[in-house]
Amino acid sequence: MVAGWFTGEGEGFRLLGTRCSACASVFFPREDALCRNPGCPGGDLCEVPLSRRGRVWSYTDGRYRPPSPYVSDPELPWEPYALIAVELAEERLVVLGQAVPGVTVAELAVGMEVEVVAGVLNEDAETTWTTWHWRPTGVRA
């Protein structure tokens, strides 16, 4: 959907952010123009893969079909998805994402470990749009 937000396949799948060469701040989604740290003189922003695993900061779900520009088939019954905000310890930031399909809020807990995996956002006859999903690793805090 948006270029350069993630890379790789299988075990090698990673979210991509950028890191400021001057102050070491990390940005996701990637910040390619200017470092947003107000005290930073400004450095080059270099692409950096984010940690694969993090812990659940919070979670919720969407029991009603979101409006466009979210793409879903109005002909099909709405299937709620869970959304997980994940704290990445190494980068010290929180990234929101959908849970892998089939994971419901009943299976989630704040502090639980999750890992990033490739997923499908939507697809039509010609194109499959990929995205990232968070998947519980089964490890509790």
Add this chain to the structure above:
Amino acid sequence: MTGEVAVLGAGMHPWGKWGRSFVEYGTAAARAALADAGVDWRDVGSIVGADTVRGGYPGYVAGATFAKALGWQGARVTSVYAACASGAQAIGTARAQILAGLADVVLVVGADSAPKGFFRPAGGDRADDPDWLRFRVLGATNPTYFGLYARRRMAVHGDTPEDFARVKVKNSALGALNPYARYRKRVTAEEVAASAVVADPLRLLDICATSDGGAALVLSSMEFARRHGVAEPVRIRAVSTVTPRYPNPVLDLPDIATDSALAVSPPEETFRASIARAAYEEAGVGPEDLSFAEVYDLSTALELQWYEDLGLCGEGEAAKLLWDGGTALGGRIPVNVSGGLASFGEAVPAQAIAQVCELVWQLRGEATDRQVEGARVGVSANQGLFGHGSAVIAVR
């Protein structure tokens, strides 16, 4: 202290889904505020409109739109956009003009005709817009964020869905007393629990609806108020309109990630707490001086968060303050005596102005059945998309 401005008039159009143009609501509210002030529209030196979206000209026309509807009379004109904080920024702009001597009397107007259902971003493929991205990539609606905050409170502070429902019970009982509110029926905890889950753990009756509505204020210099024969007007003593400080470690609308705290430690106070502190500092008052507060209860859980961010209680103590009746009418610090957004619904450019209308009526002692006894100092607090935060402090 930056000086005070007088509130000469407050007016509203009743909120609800009336299906009419925002111009109609805003003009009705403006006329009510002018009548309340006893000021002729032709004597108003400046009009400030809080922006909404009109086909083809999103947001850029509010001040002039209301000026045209009221009849062109050559006033200075301003339009401001700050999402949910638009109304407060309109008040802030009007105050700045008065204190700078650019105008003696300023009319502030906000009104909207909100679409039904979820708010959504403007159309088109706009991958450079964080608001568009969170919908397109994640399907993350506003209630998604309210659900995340609610669940986080449950994990960190031990709040429960029953605590959240209690906020709705309180606010709906107060809204039932307010003739301008859209919902005027008391809601029980059982009714909240029986309503459909929208974004776990929040249910339909935990989340405020979209609505139509309009609100307006007539502000003036203190000197004009005295000349006008109003010796002791309600005064606005602070309007904070602040941004977060980097790095903001709390996931916030419409972002899909927080800032990283890797290079710089996060500030000690949260963004919402900084909104309140800026207003307190400007007004020279503290939470202990407040008679009542109007806060953005976009969700029931969010109202509890505001108790702590405004300093009405310590961190994690909001549910206890609620259950002890501290924030009910007659309690130590009543919150959302207007009924809150739970009773009004969201009419984005109008709601921060509507909060200040309630401050005015309460401080004048004109709030009838929902009057806070002896109200002297009131605060309103809100937060807008894209890092707009504002609070208004009014005194009598």
